[in-house]
Amino acid sequence: MFTNLLDFDEEKIWSGTILRICLSEKSEFYYTDKVFDLMVFENYTEVMGLGAVIINGYKAGKISFFFPKDAYYDMSLYSVSTKWLQQNLLAILNIEPNKADIFILKSQNVLPFRN
Numbered sequence: 001m002f003t004n005l006l007d008f009d010e011e012k013i014w015s016g017t018i019l020r021i022c023l024s025e026k027s028e029f030y031y032t033d034k035v036f037d038l039m040v041f042e043n044y045t046e047v048m049g050l051g052a053v054i055i056n057g058y059k060a061g062k063i064s065f066f067f068p069k070d071a072y073y074d075m076s077l078y079s080v081s082t083k084w085l086q087q088n089l090l091a092i093l094n095i096e097p098n099k100a101d102i103f104i105l106k107s108q109n110v111l112p113f114r115n
Helices: 082-092
Strands: 002-004 012-014 018-023 035-042 050-054 063-066 079-081 100-105
Touching: 012 082, 018 082, 079 082, 082 100
Parallel strands: none
Antiparallel strands: 002 100, 012 079, 018 035, 018 100, 035 050, 050 063
16 A cells, blocks of 8 residues: 655665655656656665666666665665655656655555465
């Protein structure tokens, strides 16, 4: 279940977290899908610990960005501050703040069934 990032009650997210970006209007430039999902992944280097990859739509499989060091929670390379996401994610994606909403998948499983 997706929760608006502004209502998310945790201070940090980890690799594997899915973020959903809902644009108020389709972009003619980079984001051709009105809704797209990013998944946080581990990069396994000391310089860039976590990044985000687009996992659906036209840009699926493309690395979107690597998180800057100030994004990490408590200076750890393995978690990202949700406060940083609220303040900076849309800017990193070159999306105007009033043109999109950010949601976060609160459940640990995206699939509607269990193993």
